[in-house]
Amino acid sequence: MNIKLRIGLIALFLAYMAGEALLAQTPVTFPRVSPGRSTMIRIGFNDIVINYSSPGVKERKIWGGLVPYGTVWRAGANE
Numbered sequence: 001m002n003i004k005l006r007i008g009l010i011a012l013f014l015a016y017m018a019g020e021a022l023l024a025q026t027p028v029t030f031p032r033v034s035p036g037r038s039t040m041i042r043i044g045f046n047d048i049v050i051n052y053s054s055p056g057v058k059e060r061k062i063w064g065g066l067v068p069y070g071t072v073w074r075a076g077a078n079e
Contacts, residue, residue: 034053041048060066067073 032053033056035056036051037054038049038051040050055062063069
């Protein structure tokens with residue numbers, strides 16, 4: 001077998017194996033900054049479900065500090 005053909009086949013095989021190794025890795029997922037929350041209440045025969053994202057406080061003083069008391073909290077920070 002020609003040496004150039006042999007080197008080309010080896011390089012092709014190694015590139016294929018490197019691609020397979022990259023595809024075999026588990027993707028890393030990070031938690032959302034504002035984690036999703038849900039609450040449910042039953043009124044009569046009806047269930048009311050509210051899905052929302054709670055703000056990420058991260059040891060900060062939000063109410064009465066960053067957001068003064070008496071103001072409306074703006075919803076929809078993730079969207």
